Amino acid sequence: MMVLAFSAYEEALRDGRLLGLRCAACNKVTIPPQAVCQWCASRDMKVEQLSGEGVLETFTIIRVPPEGFEEEAPYIVCLVSLKEGCRIIGRLDHDVERADQSLIGKKVRMKGAYTWKGDKFSAGSHSCPLFETVEG
Numbered sequence: 001m002m003v004l005a006f007s008a009y010e011e012a013l014r015d016g017r018l019l020g021l022r023c024a025a026c027n028k029v030t031i032p033p034q035a036v037c038q039w040c041a042s043r044d045m046k047v048e049q050l051s052g053e054g055v056l057e058t059f060t061i062i063r064v065p066p067e068g069f070e071e072e073a074p075y076i077v078c079l080v081s082l083k084e085g086c087r088i089i090g091r092l093d094h095d096v097e098r099a100d101q102s103l104i105g106k107k108v109r110m111k112g113a114y115t116w117k118g119d120k121f122s123a124g125s126h127s128c129p130l131f132e133t134v135e136g
Ligand SMILES: [Zn+2]
Pocket: 023, 024, 025, 026, 027, 028, 037, 038, 039, 040, 041, 042
């Protein structure tokens, strides 16, 4: 049984909260929600609200979007290492023309959710975390 349904995870994102699953067996955090711990496969996990703070690990600028995302390009997909020791993929709210290598390693925080309307594969709209860089 899923401790945290994906729909509830996305609802929390739209509410500005980033939820993860803390494993009772290895104490690591799994995100996005899965039925088993991504580190040790234990099912003994509890929902925990995460800081939404971390470091920008890497990013890519999507200029040639997949079907259904044509209106959104160009946009930035990023990989963030969260303070809690796990990684999450999201969108980065940043000027695409000024996004370069110097962004990597910058502190970021979740500023909300990015919601897209979905396409023929996604059964409706979905949300992911939206990050922004933090000064200093
Ligand atoms: Zn675990």
